[in-house]
Amino acid sequence: MSVWRHSLLTRLLASSVLVAVCSISATAWLTSQGTSGAIREEQDQTLVTDTRINDTLLGYGATHASWDGVDQTVRDLAGKTGRRIALTTENGEPIADSSDTPLPAKPSVVVDPLRVDVTLVPGAAKDRIDPRAVGPFKLTPAERSRLRKAANRGVICARRNGQEAGVVLSPSGRPSVEIPNKNASAATACSSKTLDTPTATERKALRRLNHLVNRCLVGQGKYEVTLALDLSWTFSAPHPVEVPRVLDQQPVSACLASARREQLRAYVAPAALLYLGSSARAPSTELPSAGVTRIVGTALLVLLFAVAVSVVVATRLVRPVRALTEAAQRMGQGDSSARVAVRATGEVGELSEAFNRMSEHLERMEAQRKAMVSDVSHELRTPLSNLRGWMEAAQDGVAELDPELIASLVEEILLLQHIVDDLQELALADAGKLRLHPEPVNVADLLDQIATAHRGRADAAGLTLTAHTAGDPGLLADPVRLRQAVGNLVSNAVHYTPPGGRIALRGRLADGHVLIEVADTGVGIAPEHLPHVFDRFWREEKSRNRRTGGSGLGLAIVRNLAEAHHGTVSVASTPGEGTVFTLRLPVEPDLSA
Known part of the structure; x- marks a missing residue:
């Protein structure tokens, strides 16, 4: 009884029946609860879906000068989210629509890369300009390639200094070296003039932006500024020392935002109205009584089928497993020639083939071990015999330990040391400990x-x-x-x-x-x-x-x-x-x- 209870056939059959019963019970419960749960989940995901649609269309607008070609993007989003999506101009002219039904009464949001809706993009920049809108700051392929090489060198330098580092790409294609826990010395040692210097494309765009900002500031009676690549700024000379920078912080930020919008307007799509709606009617939350009968009938059929399949599969599995067990026992008793006949296919057949390969490998390893023991003993025997012979001769008074003999013995000892060092080197490599x-x-x-x-x-x-x-x-x-x-x-x-x-x-x-x-x-x-x-x-x-x-x-x-x-x-x-x-x-x- 104990053997039968612990056999593979019994355990596999019991496991299959248990899995089938659990699966059927879970299916019946999920069927009755799934509808209402799906509705609740759909309601919980509405904001997430709307945010994803808005972000995708913002990204398209930020990287295209017009909405031409957005139709495929709208259709793909509608297919993935199950929502009705439509874009129109601010005047109501259609741009793209995933359905031909009338538009909802009110638009859901205005899609404008230069004035992002912070309710759908909580992490938007203070100037509300989408960071993917880079316009004239977008690097050429040659510039990206040159900067990427410099960034890779910076990563190698940081890793040599014991710092974990990686390369991060900005929307304009400019790479930078990111060191999570960098220290000042590592940052200084691995700094790159190439990465810190604007490219020709960036210098040209930065000059234009600087001109627009200063034109705005001069018009307000403010001092001119000089912009850096990261859009930080300093006052252009001359500037009174007594005028605090903080007093001009807000005007500079406002002029910078307006100047960026003016510079980017030709590179991004114009503002558009986004309409979102449901493309399918809500599912019913009630389960018909006829469905309960079908579930029960299906459950019985699945249970009977699972039992029948388990018996057939387990019977076919037991036979090769027993053969593997017998071969493994022979190998455990020292018979490295133990093999199994591969008759089954699939996982069991692969297991049998793997066992045979393992057995052949162990047999070869045993032969190599014996050969190596023989080789090592052969290599050590001659210098040891020479040492012993001369030492015994000196002990018996037959040979005299003159400097020439001592030099010869030292040479034999060095030979032994060389052999032992080589063997230790190989042992470290075999053990994976060669650092x-x-x-x-x-x-x-x-x-x-x-x-x-x-x-x-x-x-x-x-x-x-x-x-x-x-x-x-x-x-x-x-x-x-x-x-x-x-x-x-x-x-x-x-x-x-x-x-x-x-x-x-x-x-x-x-x-x-x-x-x-x-x-x-x-x-x-x-x-x-x-x-x-x-x-x-x-x-x-x-x-x-x-x-x-x-x-x-x-x-x-x-x-x-x-x-x-x-x-x-x-x-x-x-x-x-x-x-x-x-x-x-x-x-x-x-x-x-």
Whole structure:
């Protein structure tokens, strides 16, 4: 009884019946209550709907010089809101109408972008001019593009200073950098002269507006002012110091509002009357008695159908689930070869396929784990054996701990330390704990630093090491990790390039990525070995000793560092001619995670 009670079939059937009963009960209740509730909700939403219609038409008028073409907007609004919408001129001439029935007796509101109705737009500006009416202040595409680039640089600067930042666009198309919790030092460090300076379009419009304002002020016997881009103002010289600014605040504000209306009048649609009405009759609040009978009958049919479908579906689900359970139990007992036959389709079939993929992945991971344990023990055995042998020889008096022997033992210890450090680097990358500290990096400077650091080893090996960068590419990256990755490639090139050879570091920009190439004229890599060069502990010559071949972890670390920067590393080689390793890194990767 307990097994039956907890089986998937019983629980699924009970859940389906419960859901069906609840759904039917809720449907019956909602049917009886829905009509009156819908009416109340419609009444509550009337003001919201009217506000949205008015705001949409205000936006159209603020961005168009006339009402020509507004018909489609009116029809779309009427279709979405269910309201009858009509626009006429102040003289009553029709502009657009979503219905051909007579107009209501009185208009609902006057749609005028230059004199916004504050009852429908509570947050309207003090001058009652719609902020979307920008007229001659609208930036050209070239100006918007230039300012957007400057704003993006400001965002990058703010984020480097530990500030969250974003770009905000004004109705005229002018971007600005928004820093929610900015401090004075961050604002000063990331200020942009480009963003703070009006464009040619804005200067021309601002001069015209300044002229209109001062003409109004002079006509009233007031002092002239100079407007800034944000419409703040200062008195134009000369101005008596003893005259307080506050005395002229109201006249300036009034003249500024009238001047803005005069300047914008040619760019916005004229005032229009908006008529709003209902396009459908109100729904009935009563539920007929015949409807109750239909609801009850439908409820019984739905209940029977739900039970039948639940039995069929649950029976089909149980069979593959049991197979998955048996395979999972085998895997839990250590059988990593456990698989299930995929017979079902849909979610259960996808679950079976996912289980098989997981099983195959675990089997591969187990094989890789065993291989890595073997490789690590092999890499550590030789230096440890050398240390033990020499120490025991010194202990037995067979060998003397002279400076040369001590130097040799220290070299073996450094080799062990190098292997352990490389393994720790790879372990951090595998665990997702490899932390990056991104900052703008100049590729030319980076390659010059790396070349300088490795030139001594290259000269000692009889090699020519050069660095060249096309243009002046830069990217956002962790300079320490990037130097480590390129340095590993240079060290690899020094190992496998015979005396008289050349090693070239090259940097360039291509398709939004920075390409860093390390090319050598060394022995090259056979084509069949190229897919394995970034594997851990891989060596082309298995008999090669560590002093010439390293630990086999350097290129694996390069791949992990490239992937941490959302980039890639690739290799191309011709045996006997040389090898080229290429790091391909995005210019502005998202390294916040």
